[in-house]
Amino acid sequence: MQTASLSRKVHKWLFLFVGVQALLWTLSGVYMVVMDLDFIHGDHLVKNLREPLPTEQGTLAPTQSLLERYSGVKSIQLKALQGNPYYVVNTGEGAHLIDARSGRQVSPIDGDRARALAEHYYTGSLPAVSAELITDNPPTELQSRALPLWRVNFDDRYGTSFYVDPDTGALVTRRHNYWRAFDFFWMLHIMDYEERADIHNPLLLVISIVSLTGVLAGLILLFYSFARREKAADTAATAGGAQ
Known part of the structure; x- marks a missing residue:
């Protein structure tokens, strides 16, 4: 009985301590399991990638002229943007977007071009409502992506935002409200309230160990509960037979 009493106390007090987090684990887990990951990634929002x-x-324009113009060239890529050919010249100092026909550098692109490119990548028919160049203090939804980036917003039912690289014109990532909810629940699930990426953080480890201890105490308590019922049933059957 001492074991049962101790298990009862451990189970009660530990889950009073971690019960809210256990509930958050369940709620966040349900959301992340129910939602389709392709939808969360925003695959339905993009085209022309x-x-x-x-x-x-x-x-x-000959690539030799680009090698002569830029020092420390690492690579030259020919790609299409909105139906026109462009070179992306990668150097030690960064990337440069070059009109492949004229040889003229067009990067960094301005806000109007960023909006036009975002609309080109967007599967919807709505125009972009705003464009903001982010150079520092990025929102958490950008995670560790390098700045600067153009954030182009659409007033659709998803609350869509496209992030466009000003040096290459590429769509770096896309975000929408369902992704933001997923990211919030992921933060609650792994208990990393800053970077939202470290699944080995000390707080999660401690709470997980405490929760496991509480669950084991509950299993022990469950075993004693069934044993007590069987004993009570045997006693009742014996008393009935004696009568």
């Missing part, structure tokens, strides 16, 4: 090169490219 791998745009084919135009069949009629015309005369392109």
Whole structure:
């Protein structure tokens, strides 16, 4: 009986301590399991991510001229943006977007071009409502992505935001309200309230161990509860037979 009494006390007090977190684990887990990950990633919101090169490219600026113009070139990529060919020249100092026909550098792109590109990547028909160049203090939804980035917002039912690289014109990532809810629940689930990425943080480890101890105490208590019922049933059967 001492074991049962101790298990009861441990189970009660530990779950008084971690009960709210256990509830949050359950609620956040349900949301993350129910929601389709492709939807959360915003796959339904984007198009033209791998745009084919135009069949009629015309005369392109020679890459040799780019090697002579930029120092420390690491790579040169030819790609299409809105139906036109562009070079992306990667150097030790960063990336540069070059009009492949004229050889003119067009990066960093301005807000109007960022909005036009975001609308080009967007599957919806609504125009972008705003564009903001983020150079510091990024929102948590950007996580560890490098700045600067253009944030282009759409007034749709998802609360969609596209993040466009000003140096390459590429769509870096997309965010919407269901993703933001997922990220919030993920934060609650792993108990990393700053970076929302560390699943090995000390707080989660401690609470997990405490919760496991409470569950084990509950299992012990459950065993003694069934044993007590069986003993009571046997006593009642014996008393009935004696009569």
